[in-house]
Amino acid sequence: MTDRVIEMRGITKTFPGVRALSDVSFDVRAGEVQALVGENGAGKSTLIKILSGVYRADEGEVRLRGETVHFSHPVESLRAGIAVIYQEFSLLPERSVAQNLFLGREPRGRFGLIDTGRMRAETRKVLDLFAIGGRIDPDRIVGTLDVATQQMVEIAKAVSHEARVIVMDEPTAALNDAECEELFATVDRLRERGAAIIYITHRMREITRLADRVTVLKDGEVAARFDGAPDPDAIVHAMVGRDIDDFYAPPARADEIGEPVLIVTGGGNASLRDIDLTVRAGEIVGLSGIQGAGRVALAMALFGQEPFERGEITLNGARSTFRSPRAAIAAGIGLLPGDRKSEGLVLMQSVRDNGMLTPRAFSSLWSSHRRTAAADIGRIDDLLDRMEIRAASYDQEIRALSGGNQQKAIVARWLSMRPKVLIFIEPTRGIDVNAKAGIYHLMRDLAREGAGIVMISSDLPEVIGAADRILVMQEGRIVAEFGRGASEQDIMHAATADMENAA
Structure with missing residues (x-):
């Protein structure tokens, strides 16, 4: 591959008191995935905003297919074939899939009226390029779609613009493992079609799965470049200067795990059944399973948001009933939501x-x-x-x-x-590698001080690396338990065993 679709040469950008980028050069070729990685604040977002016309570089140039370009607005870069898919979706939830794909450029028929039939047909052609084609009606209202499908609609929207350069910013942040695989297959299809893809992520396994090349930014400069998918440890070293093995705190020693602080026996409600759960002081218990397995429902039941309707809860030796979050908080249970911006912060x-x-x-x-x-x-x-x-x-x-x-x-x-028990839902979603390490060590410190930690994560390596015990859920039940060091294969088999047998 020698066809450089995008070349950014000597890009420098300074904001008041801060040099965000210093002499950064970067390129992406047709038919490849170039991973752009680095800690938060490394300069990734600034570089992409210069590429897409949000910012103008102080120094350097951007070349598109060999021609120097100057974008003063994102609309100009989009018209030139550069589409950016951000973590925060740009879809209009009250409009249909077709209306979102052709927003502002609707095909017109007689008398200048919108040709809805043609728009629907063109939408179907685009959707048929992806796995969602057979299951999404172009007339479906976007707000009724799950997050994974909305992500695919965002990608389809970029393709509908005939974009030859597609930037994906943390596209799997809200997806589970199965949805991630579907996204990866879509990226592979785009690569086969000759698209140049810039893929921004904090997840090492995504880099090794997808990237043809990797560029690492640190403090606004290029810290390293890799051809092919390098060992994750090499990427981490370039980003933060430490081994990936140091990310996870050492497991709890036997003498650090105390008596049970939380016991659930026969717990159940509309989403859960026959829940038997024990969380001990000093340990981190990970909950794993595919989307809809009941992990978040269990967290909501423990926190009183969607309380147990049957069964018994014992907290610090006393029988308890949490009919509301206020009651759970008063008893000593805390919860960190998966979407901190909308559910945890003002x-x-x-x-x-x-x-x-x-x-x-x-x-x-x-x-x-x-x-x-x-x-x-x-x-x-x-x-x-x-x-x-x-x-x-x-x-x-x-x-x-x-x-x-x-x-x-x-x-x-x-x-x-x-708190006696702290529940973490997706504790490291959307944060960089170094910050993830801080959260893992923080959870371990809290456990050593006597709290029982419950961690729910869609990132299976994270569950395996951070938890002392792993409970696997399926269809609202706990179906398996593993100790530290369990393999991804064993956990995924337990999470999908009944489905595999049924198939």
Whole structure:
């Protein structure tokens, strides 16, 4: 492959007080997947925004098929055949798939009216290129589709623009393993069609699965380039300067695991049945399974959001009933949601205010007494310091922080409650490799202080690397248990065994 579709040469970009990119050169060829990786803040987003016309470079040039181009708006880059698919979907949820694909460029018929039949037919042609073609009606309202299918519609939208360069920014962040495989197959099809794909991800297995070449950015500069899919450890070294084996904290020793803090016997509701679960002080219990297996439903039941309708719960030796999140919080159970931005944070408020959103922990929320308020502020600031949160100030709006620092702020909030059990749902979704390591070690530290940790993750290597025990769920039941060191094959077999037998 010698056909360079995109060449970025000597790109430099400076914002007030910060040099985001310094003399970065980057290219992508027709029919290849070029992985662009680096920590949050490494310069990946800035480079892509220059490519797509959001920013203008201070120095350097962008060449498209050998011709120098200057994009002053994303519409110009899209018309030139460059499509960017961001983590945050650009689809309109109240409109149909066809309307989304042809938004602003609807085919016209007689008297200038929109030719809906032609638009529907053209949409079908595009969808038939992908695995979703046979199961999605062009008239289907996008908001009724699951996240994985919406992701595919985003890709189809890019293809409908006849894009020859497709940028995918963390496309699997909200997908489970089966959906990821479907996405990978779609990427393979695009590559076979000659598309040049820039693939941004923090997940090492995606790089080794898809990438023809890898470019690593660090502090706004190119730290390394790799031809082919290199060993993940080499990529991690280039990004953060440490081995991948150091990511996961050492497992709990036998003497660090204490008595059960949470026991569920025969738990069930509309989504769960016959749940027998024990979580001990000092251990991390991972929940694995395909989407819809019941992992999140179990978390919601433990947290009182969708309570158990039958069975028995014992917390710290006392029989308990959690009919609401408020009751679960009062009893000592905390939960970090999978979507921290929409479910765990108030983005326009400060880091400190977000840390104090659990009202029973802070008396100043109920009192205007100045001394009480000062004591509470000091206490949350100490907890935020302990989390080593990187922020200009705790008065800074939390939306300006990286994903890893936002996650730590939620942990600080729960630490104020001295929780007996902490439930993490997708704890490292959308955060970079170095921040992931910090979260893994933080979970281990919390366990060593006596908390029982329940971790739910769609990233199977993450579950295997971080958990002391792994429980596999299928159709609302716990169907298998594995110790540390279980293989991906064993876990996936347990998660799909009944389905394989039925097939």
